[in-house]
Amino acid sequence: xxxxxxxxxxxxxxxxxxxxxxxxxxxxxxxxxxxxxxxxxxxxxxxxxxxxxxxxxxxxxxxxxxxxxxxxxxxxxxxxxxxxxxxxxxxxxxxxxxxxxxxxxxxxxxxxxxxxxxxxxxxxxxxxxxxxxxxxxxxxxxxxxxxxxxxxxxxxxxxxxxxxxxxxxxxxxxxxxxxxxxxxxxxxxxxxxxxxxxxxxxxxxxxxxxxxxxxxxxxxxxxxxxxxxxxxxxxxxxxxxxxxxxxxxxxxxxxxxxxxxxxxxxxxxxxxxxxxxxxxxxxxxxxxxxxxxxxxxxxxxxxxxxxxx
Amino acid sequence: xxxxxxxxxxxxxxxxxxxxxxxxxxxxxxxxxxxxxxxxxxxxxxxxxxxxxxxxxxxxxxxxxxxxxxxxxxxxxxxxxxxxxxxxxxxxxxxxxxxxxxxxxxxxxxxxxxxxxxxxxxxxxxxxxxxxxxxxxxxxxxxxxxxxxxxxxxxxxxxxxxxxxxxxxxxxxxxxxxxxxxxxxxxxxxxxxxxxxxxxxxxxxxxxxxxxxxxxxxxxxxxxxxxxxxxxxxxxxxxxxxxx
Numbered sequence: 421x422x423x424x425x426x427x428x429x430x431x432x433x434x435x436x437x438x439x440x441x442x443x444x445x446x447x448x449x450x451x452x453x454x455x456x457x458x459x460x461x462x463x464x465x466x467x468x469x470x471x472x473x474x475x476x477x478x479x480x481x482x483x484x485x486x487x488x489x490x491x492x493x494x495x496x497x498x499x500x501x502x503x504x505x506x507x508x509x510x511x512x513x514x515x516x517x518x519x520x521x522x523x524x525x526x527x528x529x530x531x532x533x534x535x536x537x538x539x540x541x542x543x544x545x546x547x548x549x550x551x552x553x554x555x556x557x558x559x560x561x562x563x564x565x566x567x568x569x570x571x572x573x574x575x576x577x578x579x580x581x582x583x584x585x586x587x588x589x590x591x592x593x594x595x596x597x598x599x600x601x602x603x604x605x606x607x608x609x610x611x612x613x614x615x616x617x618x619x620x621x622x623x624x625x626x627x628x629x630x631x632x633x634x635x636x637x638x639x640x641x642x643x644x645x646x647x648x649x650x651x652x653x654x655x656x657x658x659x660x661x662x663x664x665x666x667x668x669x670x671x672x673x674x675x676x677x678x679x680x681x682x683x684x685x686x687x688x689x690x691x692x693x694x695x696x697x698x699x700x701x702x703x704x705x706x707x708x709x710x711x712x713x714x715x716x717x718x719x720x721x722x723x724x725x726x727x728x729x
Numbered sequence: 730x731x732x733x734x735x736x737x738x739x740x741x742x743x744x745x746x747x748x749x750x751x752x753x754x755x756x757x758x759x760x761x762x763x764x765x766x767x768x769x770x771x772x773x774x775x776x777x778x779x780x781x782x783x784x785x786x787x788x789x790x791x792x793x794x795x796x797x798x799x800x801x802x803x804x805x806x807x808x809x810x811x812x813x814x815x816x817x818x819x820x821x822x823x824x825x826x827x828x829x830x831x832x833x834x835x836x837x838x839x840x841x842x843x844x845x846x847x848x849x850x851x852x853x854x855x856x857x858x859x860x861x862x863x864x865x866x867x868x869x870x871x872x873x874x875x876x877x878x879x880x881x882x883x884x885x886x887x888x889x890x891x892x893x894x895x896x897x898x899x900x901x902x903x904x905x906x907x908x909x910x911x912x913x914x915x916x917x918x919x920x921x922x923x924x925x926x927x928x929x930x931x932x933x934x935x936x937x938x939x940x941x942x943x944x945x946x947x948x949x950x951x952x953x954x955x956x957x958x959x960x961x962x963x964x965x966x967x968x969x970x971x972x973x
Contacts, residue, residue, distance in 0.1 A: 592836060592843060599833050602822035609782060611808035611837040611887065 430586075437579055444568040452567050456639070458680050459574040460632055464653075465661040465672035466581050467628035470588065471621040472658075473666030474597035477529060480654040481520060481536035484543050485513045485626045487648035489633025491547065494559040494643040502563060506573075506634050513630025514623040521619035537651065544649035551645070558644035565638040573635045581628055585669045588624075593617060655698060656683070663705050665714025674713045735760050735922050736781065736812075736891055740790035743776055750776040752946035753790070758891065761920040763913075765933045765954065768943035769967055774926045775817055777943070778893050781924070782814045783807040794890070811839040811890035815880045815897055817926075821868040828864040831855055831882045838887020854882040858912060874905040881912070892916070894925040898932050910935055930958070942966070 422430075443455045464482055472479055489509040496505045524535045551557060588594045596617045599607045607614050637643055656679075664675025679701075686697045709716060734757035743751040751773045758764050766774045779785040781792060783804035792800050799807050813834065822830050831851040835842045842850055855864050858878040863871060868879060877897060884892055898909045910932050916923060917936060927933055933940065933954050940957045942950040944966035950957045957963055 595833070595836060598824065599822055599837075602824050603820050605784070605816070606820050606822060606833070608804040609784070609808050609814055610833050610883070611805050611839070611841075613805050 433582060437575065440575055441572065444571060449567070452571060454680060454684065456567060456571050456574065457684075458676055459571060459578055460636065461657065461660055461676045461680060462673045463574055463578045463581055463632050464629055464657045465664070465676055466578070466585065466669070467625040468657050469661045469664075469666040469672050470581075470585050471618070471625045472661070473671075474594075474601040475618055475621070476601060477618070478533050478658060479536045479622070479625070480533060480651070480658065481517075481539050481626070482629045482654040482657045483649050483651055484536070484540035484654075485516065485629035486633035486636075486653055487540065487543060487547075487645070488512060488516060489630030489635075490637040490640070490643050490648040491559075491633075492630070493634045493637035494561050497561055497563065497637075502565065502638075506631050509630040509634035510627040514627040516630075517623045517626025518619055520626075521615075521622045526615065537654070540649050540651055540654060544645045547649075548645045558642050560642055561637045561640065563638045567639070570635060570639055574632065577628065577631060577635070582669060584624060588621070589669065593620060597621060652695070652698070655702070659698070659702050659705060661712075663709065663712055665712025665716075667711065667714045667718075671712055671714040733760055734758065735795055736924075737793050738777075738781075738790065739792075741777070741780055741787050741792060742789045743773075743780055743785060744788045749946050751780065751787075754943075754946075754948055756941050756948065756951065758922060758924060760922055762938045763917045763921075763923045763925065763936050765937035765940040766924055766926045766943065767928075767933060767940055768949075771945075772943040772966075773946040774943055775895060776946075778814065778895050778924070778926055781807075782812060782893055808837075808887065809839060811888075812893065813838060813884040813887045813889035813891075814893035815877070815884055815895055817895040817899075819876045819880050821876055821879055823868060825868070826864070827860060827866050827868060827871070827879055828852065828855065830868060830879050831886050834883040834886030839890065840888040851882075851886055854886045857885060858882045874901055874909065877901075877909070878912075885916075890922060892921060892923045894923060894927075896926055896928065898927060898929050906932070934958075 440455075440459070444452055447455065464486070468479065468482060471477070489512075492509040492512060493502070493505050496508065500508075520536065520539060524532050527535070596607065596612045596614075599610065599612060600614050600617060604614055633648065640647060660675040660679045661672040662675065663679055664673060665671035682701070687694055690697060705712075711718075736758040738754050738756050741751055741754040742749065754773075754777060756764075766777060768774055776785065780787050783799070783802055783806070787800055790800070791798055794810055794812065799810060799812075802810070822833060828848070828851055831854050832847050835847040835850045835854070852861070852864060855861055858881050860875060860878050860882065863875060868876060871879065881894075881897065894913070897913070898906060901909050906929065913923070913925070913932070913936055925936070937954045940950075940952065940954050941948055942957050942960070942963050949966055950960045950963050
């Protein structure tokens with residue numbers, strides 16, 4: 421059953437996606453570059469928030485999944501058609517997420533954060549080791565896929581993420597996750613398999629991050645572990661999602677857009693202090709907007725309702 | 730009247746390091762019975778309830794529901810098998826409305842519902858505990874007894890075979906207590922099987938068919954409330970040697 425509110429929201433989403441799809445015809449090459457960054461982080465942050473929003477587990481594993489996805493394209497492009505590689509990257513990302521989930525989701529928050537941060541580093545070191553053994557340093561990804569095609573692919577993936585998020589939100593699984601986020605003891609004693617629910621959502625975000633990595637590999641042309649597994653990516657995804665707010669499906673994108681421009685300004689003006697400034701941004705966001713723009717908006721709505729009544 | 734046992738504990742023991750919180754406990758709960766689990770503070774009542782609900786696992790011994798072992802099952806499986814509980818300190822879902830809180834039981838419990846059916850059933854359970862008007866409220870807006878009612882409705886919504894009520898009547902003022910006893914009595918009149926951990930003696934006398942008295946983790950008496958409450962060993966456990 422679909423309510424009138426939902427029909428309205430879906431219509432808005434479809435119109436916005438259609439408008440976003442027109443960017444390559446309207447904007448110049450610079451706008452397209454920014455556009456790719458925005459849709460990439462929208463897919464990553466939104467899928468990250470699907471898992472971390474309700475469960476409050478902060479995952480820093482995005483770079484691990486992203487890097488694995490890039491390597492699927494880099495290694496597989498010589499053997500398989502490009503389109504076959506995207507689902508393979510998704511499946512590998514989901515399997516990796518399931519393994520990490522089984523190993524760590526029973527742990528409490530802090531241990532999970534550290535483990536996921538270490539995971540990206542671990543996979544990077546493994547690949548570096550493998551490359552040193554075989555004598556290659558990096559891999560060339562030579563395709564005829566251009567920036568416009570990457571943009572559309574990522575936008576399509578965003579649409580899928582929103583669709584998945586909406587369907588999960590309406591499902592038992594979505595309800596189970598909200599209960600887990602509120603009180604895990606109650607969830608267990610109400611008959612919810614909390615570990616399975618968390619792992620399923622973690623698999624979704626792992627699969628999406630791996631597919632994003634696979635889609636972006638042709639853009640980099642040359643892939644090496646330091647590029648594919650940069651921990652900065654994981655932190656950027658967390659900051660953007662928190663800036664937007666994880667309580668709503670549309671929250672992360674509201675953080676992604678301003679942060680992408682901010683980041684662009686920082687990279688241009690202070691190219692040597694990016695990490696420092698990323699940390700400062702993180703602190704400011706957590707202090708000033710603990711619930712992101714979504715929380716701010718809800719507070720304003722609440723206040724105006726109280727003022728009216 | 731002797732019915733078939735729904736729940737049986739045999740030699741149930743729980744050790745926390747050197748402390749034996751529950752020591753070789755045996756008892757049966759029969760169908761349609763309200764059983765009181767009573768005893769002084771620290772006697773292991775809540776631990777026993779935690780063993781039954783799967784919040785804790787027994788160190789040794791066996792627990793079975795209608796003859797099938799649930800001893801090593803995790804809490805979510807036990808909940809699905811049909812044992813639902815309330816918590817000593819009320820646990821509600823703070824981000825949700827009263828109706829959604831109750832729906833949690835209807836959606837994931839012993840009998841699983843979804844969609845409009847779950848909403849309807851949750852509403853019926855709210856009506857059952859007398860909270861129809863509050864269904865759209867957030868749980869932060871409720872009075873203390875109403876939070877307890879929400880928790881009870883959530884448990885009822887899962888249609889359990891056995892309800893475990895952990896000091897559900899504790900902390901209520903005299904008026905609320907009378908209402909609370911009436912509510913639990915109505916559950917008893919419906920023929921539900923209930924285990925209640927309770928300190929309020931009036932409630933025990935009014936509600937229980939049968940009592941198990943625990944002291945220092947052991948069962949020291951079992952029987953009808955009046956009989957066990959006048960048992961010298963029970964009096965000694967509560968009040969010390971001088972008064973026995």
